[in-house]
Amino acid sequence: MNGLNLTLLTDLYEMTMMQGYKQAHVKNHEVVFDLFYRTNPSNSGYAIAAGLQQAIDYIKNLSFSEEDLNYLRSLNLFTEDFINDLRNFKFTGDIYAIPEGTVVFPKEPLLRVKAPIFEAQFIETALLNIINHQSLIATKAARVCWAAEGDSVLEFGLRRAQGPDAGIYGARAAMIGGCTGTSNVLAGKMFDIPVKGTHAHSWVMSFPDELTAFREYAKAFPDNCILLVDTYDTLKSGVPNAIQVFKELREKNIKPKIIGIRLDSGDLAYLSKEARKMLDQAGFPEAIISASSDLDEYLIADLKRQGAKITMWGVGTRLITSKDCPAFGGVYKLAAERNEEGVLEPKIKLSENPDKVTNPGVKKIIRIYDKASGKIKADLIALDDETFDESKPLKLFDPVNTWKQMKLKPGTFTLRELLVPVFINGECVYQSPSVMEIREYCQHELSTLWDEAKRLTNPYIIPVDLSKKLYDLKKQMIDDIRGTSIDE
Amino acid sequence: MNGLNLTLLTDLYEMTMMQGYKQAHVKNHEVVFDLFYRTNPSNSGYAIAAGLQQAIDYIKNLSFSEEDLNYLRSLNLFTEDFINDLRNFKFTGDIYAIPEGTVVFPKEPLLRVKAPIFEAQFIETALLNIINHQSLIATKAARVCWAAEGDSVLEFGLRRAQGPDAGIYGARAAMIGGCTGTSNVLAGKMFDIPVKGTHAHSWVMSFPDELTAFREYAKAFPDNCILLVDTYDTLKSGVPNAIQVFKELREKNIKPKIIGIRLDSGDLAYLSKEARKMLDQAGFPEAIISASSDLDEYLIADLKRQGAKITMWGVGTRLITSKDCPAFGGVYKLAAERNEEGVLEPKIKLSENPDKVTNPGVKKIIRIYDKASGKIKADLIALDDETFDESKPLKLFDPVNTWKQMKLKPGTFTLRELLVPVFINGECVYQSPSVMEIREYCQHELSTLWDEAKRLTNPYIIPVDLSKKLYDLKKQMIDDIRGTSIDE
Known part of the structure; x- marks a missing residue:
């Protein structure tokens, strides 16, 4: 525009x-x-x-x-x-x-x-x-944020937006409606709004194994270490490897401002509850559990009802296109x-x-x-x-x-x-x-x-x-x- | 962009x-x-x-x-x-x-x-x-055009597109998928694609009465005289007034390249069949009947099945946003x-x-x-x-x-x-x-x-x-x- x-x-x-x-x-x-x-x-x-x-x-x-x-x-x-x-x-x-x-x-x-x-x-x-x-x-975002009951909602939809403007001005409108940040760097620059993001599956895949990928990410961004744990197997590989990396940081006396995991597939209620237990038992009650994957106000409300242990929501396609309408x-x-x-x-x-x-x-x-x-x-x-x-x-x-x-x-x-x-x-x-x-x-x-x-x-x-x-x-x-x- | x-x-x-x-x-x-x-x-x-x-x-x-x-x-x-x-x-x-x-x-x-x-x-x-x-x-447009069975399909969605780019590049994609023109002037200029359009309800409303509005439009665009007939009452006022204006053109020996009407509300199957009869009886079998109003591939296919006498389709919101998906x-x-x-x-x-x-x-x-x-x-x-x-x-x-x-x-x-x-x-x-x-x-x-x-x-x-x-x-x-x- x-x-x-x-x-x-x-x-x-x-x-x-x-x-x-x-x-x-x-x-x-x-x-x-x-x-x-x-x-x-x-x-x-x-x-x-x-x-x-x-x-x-x-x-x-x-x-x-x-x-x-x-x-x-x-x-x-x-x-x-x-x-x-x-x-x-x-x-x-x-x-x-x-x-x-x-x-x-x-x-x-x-x-x-x-x-x-x-x-x-x-x-x-x-x-x-x-x-x-x-x-x-803006209306859709207000609804999504209302369903999230005060949790942080991030706008992640640029790749599925209906063209560049829809991504840029959609991010602007999503912030007006209540989102706390966007993944969209250009929107961040144009409107002075917070930009957020960590890494993708391709990061994990590009290294010989998941643990190496997580270690390298923690090395590059020790202050904000949110690891995506579902590239191979969330509970058997992703979460244990993330915990391993958090332990190594702790052993080296590195104290990130934020540690946590992101879930991007599978049953988010079940996985978040299991991951919460594993993180707590390993001594990381401060670790954030964030989630993305076809979220909208209805699914977030449902996950909340089911006691999902998620406190940060990345909402993409269904917000940026207002998919149901x-x-x-x-x-x-x-x-x-x-x-x-x-x-x-x-x-x-x-x-x-x-x-x-x-x-x-x-x-x-x-x-x-x-x-x-x-x-x-x-x-x-x-x-x-x-x-x-x-x-x-x-x-x-x-x-x-x-x-x-x-x-x-x-x-x-x-x-x-x-x-x-x-x-x-x-x-x-x-x-x-x-x-x-x-x-x-x-x-x-x-x-x-x-x-x-x-x-x-x-x-x-x-x-x-x-x-x-x-x-x-x-x-x-x-x-x-x-x-x-x-x-x- | x-x-x-x-x-x-x-x-x-x-x-x-x-x-x-x-x-x-x-x-x-x-x-x-x-x-x-x-x-x-x-x-x-x-x-x-x-x-x-x-x-x-x-x-x-x-x-x-x-x-x-x-x-x-x-x-x-x-x-x-x-x-x-x-x-x-x-x-x-x-x-x-x-x-x-x-x-x-x-x-x-x-x-x-x-x-x-x-x-x-x-x-x-x-x-x-x-x-x-x-x-x-482009995919949505191909489906809509397929449903129209060779009739002309015009892309009319700019006002409901998800931002300017969605309107501009959506028009481009709609042409690729098979539309024959767009209402979007900027897209017309940028991509050298045909632009189309006649007048809105506000044209009719801005004159003291419908007949005057139609006469003025025919005077301004005698070559391409498609009149929107549903501002007050399609069959009792709009179509008779359009026929009156077509007759006046004929009496003055003005021969527009295209005459016709556009329907934008009501039951398009019924109204188009009645309008067809009225136009034919008045001696205007060449008059086009075009239609718009929340059209998509499913509704066009249904209207075709019901014998609607429409041969030009203006498709807006549901095409430019691919509303169902x-x-x-x-x-x-x-x-x-x-x-x-x-x-x-x-x-x-x-x-x-x-x-x-x-x-x-x-x-x-x-x-x-x-x-x-x-x-x-x-x-x-x-x-x-x-x-x-x-x-x-x-x-x-x-x-x-x-x-x-x-x-x-x-x-x-x-x-x-x-x-x-x-x-x-x-x-x-x-x-x-x-x-x-x-x-x-x-x-x-x-x-x-x-x-x-x-x-x-x-x-x-x-x-x-x-x-x-x-x-x-x-x-x-x-x-x-x-x-x-x-x-x-």
């Missing part, structure tokens, strides 16, 4: 539409688009917003080179007039966004873009690509358009599927916390010009089953607006925190979720309601469109 | 091992690594090799900047001596590979790397990342190491899981074709110094169930060696074809597969056998290691 200019990272139809808007003389009509998603990945009870920093970089770097323009010209689709417009293209609008690391729920705009339709339309694809990817992996379904929908009277007029998209009907208008998101516990009680999607007051009672209702209502007394709740300004009139007004700062913020965010909402399967769903004003607007607009057609 | 130098795109443990090899005085030991995979993605009967061009670019561009070295120094893991070695790091070895677009099967080395262990170890992670990703998507399990395993006598000595990795025991030695792959049909009969993994002769009988046997044997008479089969030289002594000797040339080659490759092997579920599995010599070597090495331990 860095280095390569991503201006052309867009679907062709964004550009045919841009030319169309120009020809229809509406290219400068101001519009509002919402970037939101409809369902949490992996049936989770929440998601973690991520990718905003890269979205900002993308917007800042928008610029068509002459080479880009020549390429577009070669497609024989575009007028010279349109291509000329692109030559000085820059983003001049406003973007509000939910900060990275925030706990988010379906239907809430993670980004709200207000700009001339010519610009707002163009940036759709890249914004979705960036936000969808990183939010997906490899796409985050973010969409980008028109919510309003400035009409001839200069008013931002709400827009709606209908669908056979009621879940796909959009929320019209310029909106904000109010998070409602339970004051006593600090936990999230509900979110409220409201029109941007509405005001809410902690000192007044707050009435919420479910937008589908409207009889489901909640009345909050003043003093029992606090309010927080989630969308913050990122670009104003095309100027970036937001300074992204470092990845480790975002990670820390995300840890706090996760603490505002009830445990029931973090359950891996069938979690408690925190209500996301509409304000009365937004609900009425939406209902009216649906009636207006549907009222004109009668089913035959 | 382009632009950003990928030299640090590696797992940290490759580098700790490198320093370890150096300290153990074995860094220049020549080794052979195989990059292969164990099971076809999506339970397919085959896979398509892809990503070689980017793997070559990566190897060619290997170079540590002073900034990289400073970063590594800051980790307090590496000696100054080791960091100095990296300053002039370049790849000096040999790489043989199976060309992109080739049909491949599990256990076959897609790449074979022979180099000093210091270099061969380093490049593991990035090679796996690149080859795993593109082979995954988002990782290609390529691994990189040590196969041989030059010993003190100067002989490349075979190496093996055992595992509790028999499927994970590696094939030792320097190997090649012989593809055996049925001479009459040109179809693949079997593949043979053999030692590199073995010779096979089309004029002599060929005996094959299954390496697990050795009683399963096949004897081929001379004249009934032809042989082809799959691995070709790519780097020799660090110099690239391979010229990659263009993506569209690879695509064409892949189409021919797919024609060498029996239909039974292309079945989407439970396909016929083409045998991949070991030569007698390799089989005997492997068996002997397993016995040598296991023979020394007695189960208690």
Whole structure:
């Protein structure tokens, strides 16, 4: 993503539409688009917003080179007039966004873009690509770390990631979600995040025997001596050889900061319990047992339940690809358009599927916390010009089953607006925190979720309601469109 | 991937091992690594090799900047001596590979790397990342295109891809696998592949009504007028309005090269049949019906079976992420190491899981074709110094169930060696074809597969056998290691 200019990272139809808007003389009509998603990945009870920093970089770097323009010209689709417009293209609008690391729920705009339709339309694809990817992996990482119950989780997936960026920005997102380190050196350098790793099977195989390989590794890295014990036979060869090397270090009075073993195959519950016994009996209760091998939140939770003696988890493929749910379904929908009277007029998209009907208008998101516990009680999607007051009672209702209502007394709740300004009139007004700062913020965010909402399967769903004003607007607009057609 | 130098795109443990090899005085030991995979993605009967061009670019561009070295120094893991070695790091070895677009099967080395262990170890992670990703998507695309039975399949997944590279190189791989175009403009420019697209729902929503939106689109793109008809109501509003616009074009004597509609929601079988009738009755039998909406090979095959009148398929999320199987399990395993006598000595990795025991030695792959049909009969993994002769009988046997044997008479089969030289002594000797040339080659490759092997579920599995010599070597090495331990 860095280095390569991503201006052309867009679907062709964004550009045919841009030319169309120009020809229809509406290219400068101001519009509002919402970037939101409809369902949490992996049936989770929440998601973690991520990718905003890269979205900002993308917007800042928008610029068509002459080479880009020549390429577009070669497609024989575009007028010279349109291509000329692109030559000085820059983003001049406003973007509000939910900060990275925030706990988010379906239907809430993670980004709200207000700009001339010519610009707002163009940036759709890249914004979705960036936000969808990183939010997906950050969410998966939060789930995996939750299953690990405070143990260290390392991101080990680079070799199975969907290309270099997926490895690099996936590692970034995994850190935001709660991982404590990554194997990915380039990500380590780019984002100043901890990098971790010891050795592979090939290390062991490249020496005449396992014991020699372990001895050589201990000699090279006496301070951090985690030995991979499953190349030939974990309990008969690997663990005894590791213990032998730890004893030799002790005899030589070498005291590594960390000693331990890594299991990468076989039954991790059984092997870790047996290895724990062997290490303890040999006088190495401080030796760490780490494990990798097709781990995910479900397997880690299961291994924990079975008393596995593992305290450090290397998670690869299933985290970096979010294997059970490899796409985050973010969409980008028109919510309003400035009409001839200069008013931002709400827009709606209908669908056979009621879940796909959009929320019209310029909106904000109010998070409602339970004051006593600090936990999230509900979110409220409201029109941007509405005001809410902690000192007044707050009435919420479910937008589908409207009889489901909640009345909050003043003093029992606090309010927080989630969308913050990122670009104003095309100027970036937001300074992204470092990845480790975002990670820390995300840890706090996760603490505002009830445990029931973090359950891996069938979690408690925190209500996301509409304000009365937004609900009425939406209902009216649906009636207006549907009222004109009668089913035959 | 382009632009950003990928030299640090590696797992940290490759580098700790490198320093370890150096300290153990074995860094220049020549080794052979195989990059292969164990099971076809999506339970397919085959896979398509892809990503070689980017793997070559990566190897060619290997170079540590002073900034990289400073970063590594800051980790307090590496000696100054080791960091100095990296300053002039370049790849000096040999790489043989199976060309992109080739049909491949599990256990076959897609790449074979022979180099000093210091270099061969380093490049593991990035090679796996690149080859795993593109082979995954090329394979998925081949399956999707097969289900579409010759219809055009467009890759529309950029917004849901796992980051920019996944979109860009995923589009490249999708073209190799058989797609006819992509929506991704940057991929179009980079690889000279066709880009496609028309308009989105937001186009329709941004105009006062659907008919106006369609008219404006037809005015802007009279030559390629595909209208998205499901923004409000497909059959009551979208299709009638599209027909109205097609009629108006006809009345004005404007003859677009392509007219048609796109369906993006609802029941695609029903809607396409109804729309077909409406278009035909209105006198537009030439109007194309294209469709998108969570398509994959299974849904396309089902829609075909139900007589859906769709002839152009836009496939997004499920192709670009290979949703049902988002990782290609390529691994990189040590196969041989030059010993003190100067002989490349075979190496093996055992595992509790028999499927994970590696094939030792320097190997090649012989593809055996049925001479009459040109179809693949079997593949043979053999030692590199073995010779096979089309004029002599060929005996094959299954390496697990050795009683399963096949004897081929001379004249009934032809042989082809799959691995070709790519780097020799660090110099690239391979010229990659263009993506569209690879695509064409892949189409021919797919024609060498029996239909039974292309079945989407439970396909016929083409045998991949070991030569007698390799089989005997492997068996002997397993016995040598296991023979020394007695189960208690």
